[in-house]
Structure formats: C-alpha cells, structure tokens
Amino acid sequence: MSIISNCTASAIKNAASVLTSGDLVAFPTETVYGLGADATSANGVARIYDVKGRPSDHPLIVHISSHTQIDKWAREVPEYAITLARTFWPGPMTLVLPRTKLAQDFITGGQDNVALRVPSHPIAQALLIEFEKQGGLGIAAPSANKFSKVSPTTAAAVEIELGSFLKDNDQILDGGPSTFGVESTIIDCTQGFPKILRPGSVSIEMIENLLSIKLQPLNPTSNQIRVPGSLKSHYAPNAKVFLSGTPKVGDGLIALSNIKTPEGVIRLASPVNNDEYAHLLYNALRQGDTLGLSNIYAVPPNSEGVGLAINDRLKKAAK
Ligand code: TXA
Ligand code: MG
Numbered sequence: 001m002s003i004i005s006n007c008t009a010s011a012i013k014n015a016a017s018v019l020t021s022g023d024l025v026a027f028p029t030e031t032v033y034g035l036g037a038d039a040t041s042a043n044g045v046a047r048i049y050d051v052k053g054r055p056s057d058h059p060l061i062v063h064i065s066s067h068t069q070i071d072k073w074a075r076e077v078p079e080y081a082i083t084l085a086r087t088f089w090p091g092p093m094t095l096v097l098p099r100t101k102l103a104q105d106f107i108t109g110g111q112d113n114v115a116l117r118v119p120s121h122p123i124a125q126a127l128l129i130e131f132e133k134q135g136g137l138g139i140a141a142p143s144a145n146k147f148s149k150v151s152p153t154t155a156a157a158v159e160i161e162l163g164s165f166l167k168d169n170d171q172i173l174d175g176g177p178s179t180f181g182v183e184s185t186i187i188d189c190t191q192g193f194p195k196i197l198r199p200g201s202v203s204i205e206m207i208e209n210l211l212s213i214k215l216q217p218l219n220p221t222s223n224q225i226r227v228p229g230s231l232k233s234h235y236a237p238n239a240k241v242f243l244s245g246t247p248k249v250g251d252g253l254i255a256l257s258n259i260k261t262p263e264g265v266i267r268l269a270s271p272v273n274n275d276e277y278a279h280l281l282y283n284a285l286r287q288g289d290t291l292g293l294s295n296i297y298a299v300p301p302n303s304e305g306v307g308l309a310i311n312d313r314l315k316k317a318a319k
Pocket of ligand 1 (some may be wrong): 029032033034035058059060061094096108111113115116117119141142144145182183184186197201
C-alpha cells in the first residue's frame with residue numbers, strides 16, 4: 001500500500017488506474033475518508049467488504065462526478081430528488097433511488113434501490129472525473145474504517161485503521177482533514193416524499209426550507225431499507241462513551257468550549273459551535289483510544305443544523 005500526499009494530476013491518473021485494475025483507493029471526501037473500488041467490479045467490491053470486515057449484504061454508496069451521471073445508476077428520479085441534487089451536489093448528501101441494472105446486487109445488498117453521492121472534495125472530484133475518463137462509471141466507497149468503528153477524517157487515521165489489511169497496489173490519497181467530519185445525510189427518494197435515513201451536514205432545516213415541506217421525524221427502527229449506521233453499536237471507539245454523568249480524573253471529555261474541564265480530566269475537544277463539533281468529533285474519539293482512555297464523556301450539543309447528526313452518532317457510540 002502506498003500513501004500519496006502530493007495528489008498531482010499524474011498521481012490522480014495513476015490512482016484511477018489502480019481502481020480500474022480492481023484494486024482499492026482510499027480517498028478524502030468533505031465528510032469522511034472513503035475506501036473506494038470500481039462500483040461495477042464484483043471482485044473490487046468484494047475486497048472492500050473483506051478489508052472492512054463488513055457483512056456482505058450491507059449496501060454501499062456509489063460516488064459519481066456530477067448529477068449528470070444519475071441516470072446511469074438510477075431510474076424514476078422524482079422531481080424533489082432532482083431539486084435536492086441540483087442544490088446540494090457536489091456535497092455531503094446521498095440520495096437513495098430506484099436502481100438501474102448497472103447497480104448490481106453486490107452494491108445494493110440485493111435491494112431494488114441504489115445510494116448515490118457526488119462529493120465536493122477536490123481530490124474526490126478529480127479522481128471521479130479521471131476514473132470516468134478511463135471508462136469507469138462510479139466508485140463504491142464506504143467510510144474507510146473497520147465495520148462498526150469510527151469513520152476516519154484524516155489519511156493517517158485510514159492508515160492506522162486499515163493499513164495492515166491493504167495490499168501492495170492499494171493506495172491512500174491524503175487530502176488533509178475532512179471539512180464536515182460526519183458522514184453524508186442519506187435521503188430515501190424512492191417514494192413520493194423524501195425521508196431522512198441518516199442525518200448529516202445537509203440538515204433537516206435546509207431540506208425543509210428548499211422543498212417547502214415538513215419532514216417526518218427520524219425513526220431508524222421503521223426503516224424498510226438497510227442502513228448499517230442504524231445498527232445498535234456503531235461509530236464506536238474502544239473507550240466506553242458516556243453522554244451524561246461526571247468525568248473522573250483520567251477520563252476524556254468532549255464538549256463545547258463554554259464547558260469547563262474538571263481537574264485531572266483530559267480535554268479531547270473544545271469546539272466553539274456545532275459545525276466545529278462535527279469537524280473534531282471523530283478525531284477526538286480516536287485520540288481517546290490512542291491515549292488508552294477507558295472512559296470518554298461527551299456533552300451532546302443542541303440539535304440545530306448538524307447538531308442532530310452529532311447527537312445521532314454520539315448515541316450510537318455510547319451504546
Ligand atoms: O459521507 C459518506 O456518506 C461517506 C463518504 C465516504 O462518502 N460514506 C459512507 O459510507 O458513510 P458507509 O458505507 O460507511 O455508510 C453508508 C450508509 C450505510 O449505512 C449503508 O447501509 C447506507 O449508506 N446505504 C448504502 N446504500 C444504500 C441503499 N441502497 N439504501 C439504503 N441505505 C444505503
Ligand atoms: Mg461507515
């Protein structure tokens with residue numbers, strides 16, 4: 001495995017050809033780092049499951065370079081989904097749509113729908129454009145972590161998490177820390193109205209304002225569609241995570257900056273607002289593990305904007 005920190009045009013060309021040959025490329029996105037394979041290659045995708053240790057019936061997001069590529073992967077795209085795509089792509093949003101034949105069972109977990117995303121990170125964009133130039137149609141990429149663990153927001157975190165499971169030809173592209181820091185908002189667009197399956201940085205308020213509608217409250221247990229992020233223990237570090245109670249000497253603390261650190265407690269992050277909280281959260285959880293902490297206390301922020309996504313991930317990390 002090689003880590004590419006200088007992502008020049010020729011390095012991106014080379015990374016795209018690694019994907020074309022059926023090998024894996026971990027790459028930065030504005031949400032978290034993804035572990036990419038050619039979305040039409042059964043062998044490439046099988047390697048993703050292998051490296052992550054993820055059950056093979058869990059569907060993957062297909063990344064495309066632009067909304068102009070939707071029709072290759074999806075049929076019957078409702079008007080509201082087109083509006084969402086035009087407004088929030090490229091960006092931290094994934095749309096679940098009825099699939100075309102291109103989205104095979106090994107991508108969709110056998111479901112009749114496919115999850116699509118157009119990432120905005122310049123390296124992800126460049127990689128997708130180059131991959132499509134070389135004849136590729138889409139890059140399947142889950143977050144580049146072991147199944148049920150914390151998503152990586154830096155190339156170093158990908159290396160620590162997956163480095164020993166990657167093969168010689170595989171690559172990790174380093175594009176710096178992910179801006180948003182939590183995974184994309186996933187919206188089910190297979191019915192007459194949108195339904196949020198996973199909250200993210202494209203917030204409920206943003207979607208309701210754009211479409212002039214009121215969304216149903218989040219209810220993960222009622223999902224017909226499989227979203228592994230909705231399993232009980234997910235996004236979990238090795239340390240035990242608490243969302244209430246008082247940290248003791250030697251415990252870790254993640255909280256907004258206006259909350260003081262008790263004596264002897266190790267402050268892992270002091271974000272000034274919800275956006276910064278999301279940006280710092282996963283690295284703070286990882287740092288707690290690096291320091292070998294047994295307990296991490298996180299004070300949940302309010303649910304405004306990305307706050308809902310932070311609360312969702314914290315609840316799962318604490319289970
Ligand atoms: O921000 C993100 O979405 C990142 C970056 C790399 O793009 N990717 C990511 O992928 O978080 P992953 O696999 O870690 O989480 C994707 C979630 C999973 O919970 C999966 O079950 C769900 O999306 N998903 C994928 N395809 C789906 C489908 N057809 N229907 C419903 N859920 C789907
Ligand atoms: Mg994931």
